[in-house]
Amino acid sequence: MQTVRQQMTALLSQQVCSARDLSQRLSIQEKEVYSHLSHISRSVVSRRQRLVIVPSRCLACGYVFKERKRLTRPSRCPRCRGERIEEPKYQVV
Numbered sequence: 001m002q003t004v005r006q007q008m009t010a011l012l013s014q015q016v017c018s019a020r021d022l023s024q025r026l027s028i029q030e031k032e033v034y035s036h037l038s039h040i041s042r043s044v045v046s047r048r049q050r051l052v053i054v055p056s057r058c059l060a061c062g063y064v065f066k067e068r069k070r071l072t073r074p075s076r077c078p079r080c081r082g083e084r085i086e087e088p089k090y091q092v093v
């Protein structure tokens, strides 16, 4: 029986997932997803892998949150102040 974190790592090795995708696939809350992701980002390093964050994007002006290091979705766009922000996605490569 795999732990949730192992299942999440396996999913992220196969495909790009958002926090919402992961919470639905694994039947856990989104906030739990983020705590697992931060552990995964450290644990995969020993296998010479890394957690890649596909940055969020503002749906109004197209601004990309490239420099953002946090895992969660930003709440507001610094360029246009829009609040319709696409979720970041994650992948283990």
Ligand SMILES: [Zn+2]
Binding pocket: 058, 059, 060, 061, 062, 063, 077, 078, 079, 080, 081, 082
């Ligand atoms: Zn914007």
